[in-house]
Amino acid sequence: MKTGTCTVIAALGAAILLDACKEPEVRQEEETVAVVEGEPIRVEELERALAAEAAVTGDALDDPAWKDERRRRLLDEIIDRKLLEQAALRRGTGVPGAEVKRAPPRLRADSPGEGYEDLLGAQRLSPAELRDRLRRQLLLERLLSREVYARIAVTDAEIDAWLEQNPDFLRSRPERVRASQIVVKTEEEARRILAELRKGASFSEMAARHSLSPDAKVGGDLGWFARGEMPPAFEEVCFHLAPGRVSDVVESEYGFHLFLVQERERGQEVDEAERRREAEARILRDKTLAAQAEFLARLRTEAKIEVNEKVLARVGER
Numbered sequence: 001m002k003t004g005t006c007t008v009i010a011a012l013g014a015a016i017l018l019d020a021c022k023e024p025e026v027r028q029e030e031e032t033v034a035v036v037e038g039e040p041i042r043v044e045e046l047e048r049a050l051a052a053e054a055a056v057t058g059d060a061l062d063d064p065a066w067k068d069e070r071r072r073r074l075l076d077e078i079i080d081r082k083l084l085e086q087a088a089l090r091r092g093t094g095v096p097g098a099e100v101k102r103a104p105p106r107l108r109a110d111s112p113g114e115g116y117e118d119l120l121g122a123q124r125l126s127p128a129e130l131r132d133r134l135r136r137q138l139l140l141e142r143l144l145s146r147e148v149y150a151r152i153a154v155t156d157a158e159i160d161a162w163l164e165q166n167p168d169f170l171r172s173r174p175e176r177v178r179a180s181q182i183v184v185k186t187e188e189e190a191r192r193i194l195a196e197l198r199k200g201a202s203f204s205e206m207a208a209r210h211s212l213s214p215d216a217k218v219g220g221d222l223g224w225f226a227r228g229e230m231p232p233a234f235e236e237v238c239f240h241l242a243p244g245r246v247s248d249v250v251e252s253e254y255g256f257h258l259f260l261v262q263e264r265e266r267g268q269e270v271d272e273a274e275r276r277r278e279a280e281a282r283i284l285r286d287k288t289l290a291a292q293a294e295f296l297a298r299l300r301t302e303a304k305i306e307v308n309e310k311v312l313a314r315v316g317e318r
Helices: 043-062 066-089 097-110 115-123 128-145 158-164 187-198 203-210 215-216 232-238 272-302 308-315
Strands: 032-036 039-042 176-185 221-226 250-252 255-265 305-307
Touching: 032 066, 032 308, 039 043, 039 066, 043 066, 043 221, 066 272, 066 308, 097 128, 128 272, 158 203, 176 187, 176 203, 176 215, 176 232, 187 203, 187 255, 187 308, 215 221, 221 255, 232 250, 250 305, 305 308
Parallel strands: none
Antiparallel strands: 032 039, 032 305, 176 221, 176 255, 250 255
C-alpha cells in the first residue's frame, strides 16, 4: 500500500497570501459581508482579496459579467479558510515557532529577483504580517495533513484497475521543452530588455521586474510543454531554440515576447514502472482533492454561515 500527502491547499488557491488580515477599527453592521460561526468577514477583507487578484490577473476580470462570480468565489475561499482555522483551533492544531521562523526566508529564496519585496509592497505587508499569514498557511496545511491527507492511500490493485481503464496512458513521452518568457506591451520595450539580457542580465529577474504575465511571479517560468500545448507562435520559437539561448522579439495577440529555453527532452518510450508511478500520482491527486472537498463540505454542513447578499452585491463597486 502506498500513501501520500499534499502540501497545497487546492480548494483555497493562493487565498492565504491574498487575503486581508487586518481588522478595521470601526465595526459597523453594514461592514460585515458574512458571518462564519459568529466570526465576521469584513467588506475590507473581501475587497483586498479582489484587489490582490486583479493585480495578478490584470484587467481581464474587470468585465462586469465576471464581478459577481469573482465576489462569490473569493468569499467562498475566505469562508473555507475561516472554517479550517476554526477546525484547527478546536482540534488544538499548532505550528512550531521554529517552522514559522523558517517560512519567510524560504519564500524569499523561492522569489526571483525582487519578488519578495514586491509581494510585501503590493500587499502592504510588514515582515511581521507576512510571517503571520505564513503561520496560518502552515496551520491549515498541518490540519489537512493530519485530518485528510494522512488517511489517503493508493493500492497496487487501484493502479492496476486505473491502467486497465486507461490503456493508452503514457505509452510514450513527446518531445518537450521547459521555457520562460517575458511579455511586454511594446516592441521598443522588448528590445530594450533584450539588449540588457545580451549584456548578461538575469532572465528571471527581468521577467519578475518587467513581464506583464502572471508567470512573472516565478521568473517567467512556463514549465514543461509539448507541441500542441502552447500557441503556435510560442512553439515555433521554443522548439527551435537551443537550451540557454534567448529568442528575438516575438509578437503575439498578448504582446511582445522574449523566450528562454531552459531544458529540452527528446521524445521517448516510457517503461511500465514509470507508467505506474505516474498513474499512482494521478490517482493520489484525485483522491486528495476529493477528500479535501468532502472535508470542507462537512465543515460547511456543520457550521452556521450567514451571507449578507445586499452588502456582497456592493463589494468592489465603489
